[in-house]
Amino acid sequence: MSTHFHPSNTLVSWGRVVKATHLVARPRFTDEIGRLVRGFSATEPGLAVGLRRSYGDSNLNPGGYVIDMTALDRLIAFDADTGVMRAEAGVSLSQALQVLVPRGWFLPTTPGTRFVTLGGAVANDVHGKNHHSAGTFGASVTRLKLHRTDGAVHELAPGDALFRATVGGLGLTGVIEWVEFRATRIPSAEIDAQDTPFDHVHEYFDIAAERKDRYEHTMAWVDCMTGGSKVGRGILSSGNWSPNGELKAHQEEPKRKIPIDAPGFALGRLTVCAFNSIRHDLKTMRAGPYRQHYEQFLYPLDAIAHWNRLYGSRGFYQYQCVLPPETARDGTLELLETIVASGQGSPLAVLKDFGSNPPVGLLSFPREGTTLAVDIRNQDEETLELMETLDGIVASAGGRLYPAKDGRIPAALFQSGFPKWQEFRAHVDPGLSSAFWRRVST
Numbered sequence: 001m002s003t004h005f006h007p008s009n010t011l012v013s014w015g016r017v018v019k020a021t022h023l024v025a026r027p028r029f030t031d032e033i034g035r036l037v038r039g040f041s042a043t044e045p046g047l048a049v050g051l052r053r054s055y056g057d058s059n060l061n062p063g064g065y066v067i068d069m070t071a072l073d074r075l076i077a078f079d080a081d082t083g084v085m086r087a088e089a090g091v092s093l094s095q096a097l098q099v100l101v102p103r104g105w106f107l108p109t110t111p112g113t114r115f116v117t118l119g120g121a122v123a124n125d126v127h128g129k130n131h132h133s134a135g136t137f138g139a140s141v142t143r144l145k146l147h148r149t150d151g152a153v154h155e156l157a158p159g160d161a162l163f164r165a166t167v168g169g170l171g172l173t174g175v176i177e178w179v180e181f182r183a184t185r186i187p188s189a190e191i192d193a194q195d196t197p198f199d200h201v202h203e204y205f206d207i208a209a210e211r212k213d214r215y216e217h218t219m220a221w222v223d224c225m226t227g228g229s230k231v232g233r234g235i236l237s238s239g240n241w242s243p244n245g246e247l248k249a250h251q252e253e254p255k256r257k258i259p260i261d262a263p264g265f266a267l268g269r270l271t272v273c274a275f276n277s278i279r280h281d282l283k284t285m286r287a288g289p290y291r292q293h294y295e296q297f298l299y300p301l302d303a304i305a306h307w308n309r310l311y312g313s314r315g316f317y318q319y320q321c322v323l324p325p326e327t328a329r330d331g332t333l334e335l336l337e338t339i340v341a342s343g344q345g346s347p348l349a350v351l352k353d354f355g356s357n358p359p360v361g362l363l364s365f366p367r368e369g370t371t372l373a374v375d376i377r378n379q380d381e382e383t384l385e386l387m388e389t390l391d392g393i394v395a396s397a398g399g400r401l402y403p404a405k406d407g408r409i410p411a412a413l414f415q416s417g418f419p420k421w422q423e424f425r426a427h428v429d430p431g432l433s434s435a436f437w438r439r440v441s442t
């Protein structure tokens with residue numbers, strides 16, 4: 001097996017805190033997958049990875065084997081009448097959109113970046129701004145092909161037990177060769193949007209509840225630097241596909257990039273504070289509704305390549321949790337107050353209400369309630385202590401953390417947050433593992 005795997009330079013995921021060397025293979029054709037996967041075992045486990053947009057350690061297998069799936073990027077079939085697309089697992093959402101949009105189709109849902117592979121979208125059962133109307137990506141998957149390390153190859157469909165484990169299954173149930181999913185019709189590539197400022201997090205809940213039935217897409221930017229009577233102030237963006245406009249796909253490459261690590265002070269408290277209040281002021285001045293191409297509305301961060309370098313060489317964490325409706329108001333307020341008091345918050349705080357759609361996978365992260373996602377620059381002990389305090393609030397509110405964003409969650413919080421994890425464990429392929437899984441499954 002070792003002849004197919006090459007020692008890599010250090011592999012890092014998006015937050016750049018966890019860095020480790022791996023033995024990496026990058027197959028170019030799908031008929032190579034079976035041979036690579038069969039070489040893994042419980043003592044020498046492997047893991048498939050995509051574009052490494054997960055923030056922490058769920059896509060890392062330090063010291064072990066990794067299959068980089070990104071060269072398996074061929075479209076297998078697309079039916080422009082039904083919108084059903086089948087493509088290799090390394091096809092990115094960005095590539096899929098280049099085919100879908102000009103023909104009047106869009107992804108059923110999309111995370112806040114289009115630089116994610118189909119395999120990664122399934123393995124984290126990703127969600128987007130339209131979770132309350134469309135559910136997760138897994139809800140639109142009609143079939144997928146999975147390779148297990150014992151040589152078994154499965155074509156799975158909704159209803160199969162292994163399908164429920166694989167969607168949201170963090171790459172631990174097998175290596176996905178291709179994914180088939182149902183796209184959504186769009187009348188144009190533009191979104192008719194509206195921004196609504198709010199002065200306190202409690203106001204967010206009132207506005208979001210009122211918007212969710214009228215708008216397909218909703219999410220809010222939240223200032224997590226300002227406390228007191230304005231804690232959790234922000235802007236809620238909502239939008240629907242515009243009936244008018246061209247069916248023009250996005251520009252493939254980001255317009256700007258961060259070429260090197262920013263120095264440690266670049267995203268210091270002052271910068272963050274200024275950034276947030278400028279953003280707040282500008283947005284509050286926007287008059288009435290506006291129209292935006294989906295590239296700007298759905299993927300604002302993709303305009304700058306390698307924006308994760310802004311946090312300097314020590315990297316950053318993203319803390320993303322979801323709290324159930326009963327505890328969401330008080331719990332979110334407490335989380336924001338704690339972050340504000342710590343002075344460690346960043347400009348990239350997002351609030352979003354999830355709908356009541358039943359979860360597709362045993363480990364799917366979204367559940368009915370409110371999700372908060374905050375970037376926190378890595379300052380070692382200080383940062384870990386803050387996140388430990390936040391963990392306590394999430395645990396007593398009956399919430400859970402998102403494995404795709406995590407790099408340090410303790411096993412107990414993972415296990416209480418995902419009550420089906422033992423059922424899931426029965427489907428884990430013993431020849432596959434990750435740093436995340438070793439930490440949370442003990």
Ligand SMILES: Cc1cc2nc3c(=O)[nH]c(=O)nc-3n(C[C@H](O)[C@H](O)[C@H](O)COP(=O)(O)OP(=O)(O)OC[C@H]3O[C@@H](n4cnc5c(N)ncnc54)[C@H](O)[C@@H]3O)c2cc1C
Pocket residue numbers: 014047048049050051052053054055058059069089090110111112113115116117118119120121123124125126127128129169170171172174175176177301404405
């Ligand atoms: C700017 C930004 C915004 C984001 N916004 C959102 C958001 O709004 N909603 C959301 O849900 N997520 C969001 N994410 C997280 C991202 O969508 C997920 O982490 C996604 O899974 C990353 O896909 P990837 O191709 O980079 O996979 P990786 O990060 O490389 O891997 C992710 C998981 O998929 C597994 N995997 C990958 N390919 C395969 C395969 N072929 N077979 C089996 N397993 C496989 C890996 O083992 C790993 O467990 C965001 C990330 C960024 C950087």
